[in-house]
Amino acid sequence: MSHDDSDARSARRLPERRDDATLPVRLVPAAGEQPLRHAALPRAGTGHHRDLRVLRRAYRRQRRVTTAAVLGYFALFLALSAGAPAFMDRPAAGGLSVGLLLALSQIPATWLAVLLYEGTARRYVDPLARRVNRSVPWAGGEQERER
Numbered sequence: 245m246s247h248d249d250s251d252a253r254s255a256r257r258l259p260e261r262r263d264d265a266t267l268p269v270r271l272v273p274a275a276g277e278q279p280l281r282h283a284a285l286p287r288a289g290t291g292h293h294r295d296l297r298v299l300r301r302a303y304r305r306q307r308r309v310t311t312a313a314v315l316g317y318f319a320l321f322l323a324l325s326a327g328a329p330a331f332m333d334r335p336a337a338g339g340l341s342v343g344l345l346l347a348l349s350q351i352p353a354t355w356l357a358v359l360l361y362e363g364t365a366r367r368y369v370d371p372l373a374r375r376v377n378r379s380v381p382w383a384g385g386e387q388e389r390e391r
Contacts, residue, residue, distance in 0.1 A: 318350060332346070
């Protein structure tokens with residue numbers, strides 16, 4: 245039987261709010277008031293959250309580029325198969341047709357995409373992930389060093 249100590253834990257305390265030091269931020273302008281510009285809103289693009297956003301953006305960009313490259317090559321093959329069957333029937337090197345060569349070259353193209361994905365991950369995304377990992381206390385904080 246497991247022990248659940250959730251009742252024993254105290255709720256996380258939020259920082260105290262001083263009403264005299266904080267002003268309400270009105271996102272919807274009142275009648276006769278000018279709408280707020282982006283520069284007037286509080287800036288949240290600093291610190292650990294910014295590092296996480298940069299990491300997510302890099303990872304997302306990497307996934308999208310790799311997926312677009314592989315699916316684009318496959319879509320080109322399908323478009324040529326449907327739109328230019330005479331071109332796909334032409335003989336090519338080794339007695340194979342152009343269509344068969346394009347179909348068989350999808351496997352090496354996928355391998356190349358995986359290799360490029362791993363290379364760009366090591367070069368761009370992994371250093372960002374290490375920086376985020378070093379900055380959080382639950383992951384070892386500043387004590388964790390690169391190997």
